[in-house]
Amino acid sequence: MQYGLTEEQKMLQESIRELVRDKVEPRSIEIDEEGEYPWDILELFKENEIMGLPFEEKYGGQGADLMTLCIVIEEIAKACVNSSLILGCQELGATPIKIAGSDEQKMKYLPPLASGEKLCAFGLTEPEAGSDAAAMKTRAVKKGDTYIMNGSKCFITNGGIAETYCVFAMTDPEKGVRGISAFIVEKGFPGFDFGKHENKMGIRGSVTRELLFDDCEVPAENLLGKEGRGFNLAMMTLDRTRSSIGAQGLGVAAGALEYTINYMKERVQFGRPIAALQGLQFMVADLGMQVEAARQLVYRSACMVDNQEPGFSGVSAMAKCFATDTAMKVTTDCVQLMGGYGYMKEYPMERMMRDAKITQIYEGTNQIQRVVIARQLLGKS
């Protein structure tokens, strides 16, 4: 059994690590403080061909697998969750097209996403349809060659700054979840607008807005896959992106722990570095254990997805849930280990704790992950 990263993955990890240390980490506090999308970091990722990693070569990408993407997201999130979201959101928005897009749709929409020239977004959640995604009210009614879309989506990352949106809407409400279809909606389609900017606890360098559809005209050719297969497509997408959210959680946890370990070696109380105190050593030991376990689960789930191994859905739910619960636990304890300084904005830790919280909530709350896991273990009851 071979266990571990390939030479190529190790080299990529090392180069991302350097890039993050030199260019991303120094911007991380500012990005949070200013609460603005880090366009400079997007440019940096474009220049270094990071945006194209998870896209096939024929669309201008590098054809990397999910495992590789997870390694990259982990490294970026160690220093800056906001910056890791640039890549994470692109993958979430593009995956439905990768899975269900026609050749024409792929040729039209994927290359500008792979180059980073355009951003994309994933529009599933609605005010009354959060964990219960099937309760969506957005309607799309076919009239000749267009679908007329009405409704709204909330908490959409990249809302307003993305050019390409994968939006889910009811085309046949009587059929329930089997009446949901997916569409590629472009910014600028008549009747498509953006609402409120959300003021969030963390990930303040990401844009979160409502999408508003008022008799929005979507060409029929922008239907993604078949009518009625939208919910399935959304679930397939989330099955494939969960590991990368796990990687985000893993990254912020590992980064927080690394920072705190350095702090503990320098901070002297009671005449010695606090790293010498057993109560704190045991805390760190527990955190280290959890980070390593999270890493193995995230990598394992990504490999399962890459190989399409049976049961990858449940394992990727475990990876997302465990790694993001770990992120919350580790960042909370790291604030603790840094004491009063951990609570102040001059240090990165309180931000990491605020950023960690969302990973337990978005792309399927950890309660929904447990539903998925329990269902796989117990069967549907």
Add this chain to the structure above:
Amino acid sequence: MDYDLTEEQELFKQMVREFALEEIIPRAEEMDEEGEFPYDIITKMADLGLMGLPFPEEYGGSGADMVSFVIALEEISRADASLGITMEAHTTLGSLPIYYEGTDEQKQKWLVPLAKGEMLGAFGLTEPEAGSDAGATRTTAELDGDEWVINGTKCFITNSGTEISKVVTITAVTGMTGDKKEISNILVPHGTPGFTVAPPYRKMGWHASDTHELSFNDCRVPRENLLGTRGGGFRCFLKVLDAGRVAIAALAVGLARACLEESVKYARERVQFGRPIGKFQGVSFKCADMFMEVELAREATLKAAWLADQDRPYSREAAVAKLFASETAMRAANDAVQIHGGYGYIEDYPVCRYFRDAKILEIGEGTSEVQRIILSRSLGL
């Protein structure tokens, strides 16, 4: 044994609860957002006698017992933890040392206006290099004729820079007894030359509370500003911190209760999968645990307060209450955001603020680790 509050205490609780509901809750979100220090609310609290609860009427206080003080703190903190900490730090840290150790003259000059709420009190113990290791104080005070000459820095000092902050009690090394530092408390009025208040800290939470670094550069105060005996500083602040711990516990109970109440309300209203989410055990069990912990935290707090009222030792019980209640508050806040899902992560919902406010409770006035040290020692370890 009697578990009931007296009729007087019960009426008092109702009065404070109504005040908090009418005067504080409607303002809390905005105060947090703007980082606004609510002078008008402090004045109203002073009019109700809430700023000097445990002090005798002859010194401008309300002559209340410790139980009533913690009841009031829970109610105020239920509405806003920032106001909770302002009231807490003012009463225990800022005013108690003068009440415990002050001469009648010092009490008339400082305790009376503090207890009446005309001034805010602050206590300068923590230093950059002396956090949990409070004995590592580096600030010095040397007698020069009839004056103390103070040099040093204090950090994270609550209530030290408002328009009504008029005096801070600081700990300083006034000499050496063998190789042991002689630590004393000295009253330093604001405006004394050489005493500088730095701009406010930017914190993760408690945005409507006032926290500064203080520096003393050849700052001269009269000899009679010594509070208590020379070398009596350590003993005094240990006694003050015991009371402070009970008070922080009450603050934590208030915040945890706020998390519980908001979570239950949301879980009853929010419908997903065709029923209120509170009907799912995954959510209702979280609320059940939260309720259990809030009850236990309150009981531990009341027990410590009651012991204090009986003039019995309560150091160990204070540590239990502070440790358990603050950890309860953090867990409750974390779960409250989780139960609210995406809505919990945006600042439109109060649980978002509760989350940011909770973490410091495990750090301020003796970290959880310091409480565990106290408990270990009390067990003879």
